[in-house]
Amino acid sequence: MLDIKLLxxxxxxxxxxLARTGTDGTLVDEVLAFDEQRRRLLQEVESLKAERxxxxxxxSKMQDAAQRDLRIAEMRVVGDRxxxxxxxxAEVEAAQRLALLSIRNLPHPDVPDGASEDENVVLMQSGxxxxxxxxxxxxxxxxxxxxxxxxxxxxxxxxxxxxLLRGNGARLQRALIQWLLDLHGQQGYSEVYTPFVVKxxxxxxxxxxxxxxxxxxxxxxxxxxxxxxxxxxxxxIYADEILDAAQLPIYLCAYTPCFRREQMSAGRDVRGIxxxxxxxKVEMYMxxxxxxxxxALEKLREDAAETCRLxxxxxxxxxxxxxxxxxxxxxxxxxxxxSPGVQEWLEVSSCSNVEAxxxxxxxIRYRPEPGARPDFVHTLNGSGLxxxxxxxxxxxxxxxxxxxxxxxxxxxxxxxxxxFLT
RNA sequence: GGAGAGAUGGCAGAGUGGUCGAAUGCGGUCGUCUUGAAAACGACAGACCCGUGAGGGUCCGUGGGUUCGAAUCCCACUCUCUCCUCCA
Numbered sequence: 001m002l003d004i005k006l007l008x009x010x011x012x013x014x015x016x017x018l019a020r021t022g023t024d025g026t027l028v029d030e031v032l033a034f035d036e037q038r039r040r041l042l043q044e045v046e047s048l049k050a051e052r053x054x055x056x057x058x059x060s061k062m063q064d065a066a067q068r069d070l071r072i073a074e075m076r077v078v079g080d081r082x083x084x085x086x087x088x089x090a091e092v093e094a095a096q097r098l099a100l101l102s103i104r105n106l107p108h109p110d111v112p113d114g115a116s117e118d119e120n121v122v123l124m125q126s127g128x129x130x131x132x133x134x135x136x137x138x139x140x141x142x143x144x145x146x147x148x149x150x151x152x153x154x155x156x157x158x159x160x161x162x163x164l165l166r167g168n169g170a171r172l173q174r175a176l177i178q179w180l181l182d183l184h185g186q187q188g189y190s191e192v193y194t195p196f197v198v199k200x201x202x203x204x205x206x207x208x209x210x211x212x213x214x215x216x217x218x219x220x221x222x223x224x225x226x227x228x229x230x231x232x233x234x235x236x237i238y239a240d241e242i243l244d245a246a247q248l249p250i251y252l253c254a255y256t257p258c259f260r261r262e263q264m265s266a267g268r269d270v271r272g273i274x275x276x277x278x279x280x281k282v283e284m285y286m287x288x289x290x291x292x293x294x295x296a297l298e299k300l301r302e303d304a305a306e307t308c309r310l311x312x313x314x315x316x317x318x319x320x321x322x323x324x325x326x327x328x329x330x331x332x333x334x335x336x337x338x339s340p341g342v343q344e345w346l347e348v349s350s351c352s353n354v355e356a357x358x359x360x361x362x363x364i365r366y367r368p369e370p371g372a373r374p375d376f377v378h379t380l381n382g383s384g385l386x387x388x389x390x391x392x393x394x395x396x397x398x399x400x401x402x403x404x405x406x407x408x409x410x411x412x413x414x415x416x417x418x419x420f421l422t
Numbered sequence: 423g424g425a426g427a428g429a430u431g432g433c434a435g436a437g438u439g440g441u442c443g444a445a446u447g448c449g450g451u452c453g454u455c456u457u458g459a460a461a462a463c464g465a466c467a468g469a470c471c472c473g474u475g476a477g478g479g480u481c482c483g484u485g486g487g488u489u490c491g492a493a494u495c496c497c498a499c500u501c502u503c504u505c506c507u508c509c510a
Contacts, residue, residue: 042472046479053479056491060440068490075490242432242469370451374469 001360002103007031017106020113020322027103034096038089045085052078102210105357107322108331114321120334121321126305127314129338130397137403138341139395140272143169145403146422149273161262161270161277168421172405173280173391175414177255180282180307183410184384187303189253189284194233196256197224202236205362207328207354214263226259230283231381238287239362242374248366249288249296253384256281273388274346280387286380287364290356293378297353300382301333304349307385310410313397314338316345328354337389341396346389351382 007014007028015025055075062068112121143149148169154162165173181191200218203209203225208216217226227233234254243250258281269275284303288296301317308315320332329352336345356376359365365374398406404422407415415421 039472042479046472049480050478052491056440059490072490077490079490 001100001357002106003356003360004031004035004100007100008035014106018104020107020111021104021325022115022323023104027099030099031096031103034092034099038092038096041085041089041092045082045089048078048082048085052082098210101204101361104327105330105354107325108353111325111331112319112321113323115323117321117324119321120318120324123317123319123333125314125316126309127312127338129314130340132340134401136340136396136399138272139339139392142341142395142399142403142405143273146405148172158277161275163273163276169391171415172394172407172411172421173387175411176387176390176394177280177282179411179414180384180387181253181255183307183310184253184282184284184303187251187284187306189251189303192234192237192252192254194227194230194237194254194256196227196233196259197222198227198233198236199223200225202232202239202362205239206232206235206358207361208232211327215261217259217261227256228260229258229281229381230254230256231285234283234285234381235358235364235379236362238364238377241364243287243364243366243377245289245366245368248377249286249292252285252287254283254285256283272342272392274342274392276388282384282387284382284384287377288380289366289368290375290378293353293355293380296378296380297331297333297351300351300380301335304333304335304351304382304384308335308337308348311337311390311394311408313393313408315348326350326352328352328357330355330357335385337393337397339393339396341399342392346393348385348389348393349383351380353378353380355379 002014011025011028011032015028018025018028052075055071055078059068059071059075062071112119114120140149140151144151146169147167148165150164150166154164157164185191197219200209200223203216208228212228216228218224219226233256234252237252238250258279260277260279262275262277265275273279284300286293286296286300305315305317315335315337318334318336320329320334325332332350332352334347335349335351337348339346355378358379359376364377364379366377367374394408394411395405398408400406400420404420406420407418412418
């Protein structure tokens with residue numbers, strides 16, 4: 001959510017920033033129209049309330065019964081008027097808030113302008129692409145041959161885009177998750193285990209609603225929503241709280257499964273495990289003082305890059321352009337692992353500084369100094385890493401001519417020292 | 423799932439229609455005293471909204487109702503605790 005004061009004071013500038021992302025400024029005008037209406041109503045109703053408060057006080061002290069009854073009759077009319085105005089204010093406020101919640105975040109000035117993902121900027125690439133003396137296979141062929149991936153049974157259980165991981169495939173994934181969590185612990189992130197379902201309020205707080213309603217699973221009876229990313233529960237941990245400045249920064253990491261309906265990507269990435277309705281992810285998350293968030297994003301990116309480096313897989317880092325930036329982000333780096341089987345760079349991490357966008361929605365504040373007014377924190381999130389795509393990259397980069405998979409050095413201790421998995 | 427109790431400021435806790443944004447204690451900040459600290463004493467101190475300002479308004483779990491006026495009365499809901507029941 002943007003600061004309403006920013007919209008009031010610099011509406012044209014805000015619209016210009018939105019235009020950089022290909023968003024028109026209609027909602028800005030809508031918010032401001034509601035804002036004007038709301039303030040007009042507020043001034044009227046509040047002066048009536050002031051009158052009522054004064055009159056109530058006076059009535060309690062009146063001795064003359066006739067005079068008192070007269071005044072009470074007068075105030076009955078005022079009370080009705082107040083009730084009607086209060087309802088009108090609530091309606092306008094709700095409409096204004098919905099419009100404000102629907103406006104995306106503004107891009108950071110340094111974000112490269114561009115219309116689509118084609119104009120993202122590759123900042124660096126690291127690691128040698130492996131030279132194969134045989135034709136590298138895609139992971140679905142490797143996985144089915146090894147008995148690790150069972151697509152048919154997954155579909156039988158839950159429908160398309162679901163699969164089973166079996167045997168050493170399941171063990172490799174478990175090892176990967178545990179290694180990622182341990183590594184992030186060393187990098188300074190404290191591990192947190194969260195609910196995998198959340199209240200609707202949390203979806204608004206993290207910015208999933210109203211925009212991504214169609215992409216979310218929910219249990220209507222229970223009023224609970226399945227998390228599409230750990231970012232959702234973690235963001236809301238400190239919702240409606242005022243943190244001590246001394247507590248900041250807070251670095252957290254969390255493993256969760258992620259559930260996404262993928263209604264918008266029908267027909268895309270249907271082979272293999274690149275895009276499922278359920279996938280695992282380890283997430284890094286930061287709550288920081290506003291002045292620290294720019295540097296925090298660099299740390300986040302470096303920490304994600306370290307995981308790629310330690311896995312020994314070629315990776316590259318992209319700066320997303322304005323046209324590809326997520327709705328909540330001011331600035332995002334994507335990390336991609338090279339996968340020789342499918343011959344593509346796989347997005348395994350997205351590191352974003354959302355500044356106060358989520359903090360304002362979820363009402364997460366901190367007190368800069370003792371006794372000072374609270375202010376919103378900045379939050380950042382980054383995958384570390386998306387698990388299935390990392391699995392793809394491991395399988396395809398470490399595949400052997402006989403179809404077995406070499407285990408990256410860092411994962412061997414998590415698999416009893418095993419060097420090759422079959 | 424059943425029965426009962428409860429939800430008030432950072433914490434504990436009083437308050438059953440107007441004098442309550444709210445006693446008191448602890449904690450907090452500042453000051454006095456002190457070489458320094460502690461103790462003692464004194465003062466200050468919530469969040470949000472409207473207003474250039476003076477000032478005004480809202481907030482006692484949430485939502486609704488009664489009333490000229492609600493922390494206080496009524497209704498619904500949510501959550502917490504205790505006991506019973508059941509189950510990883």
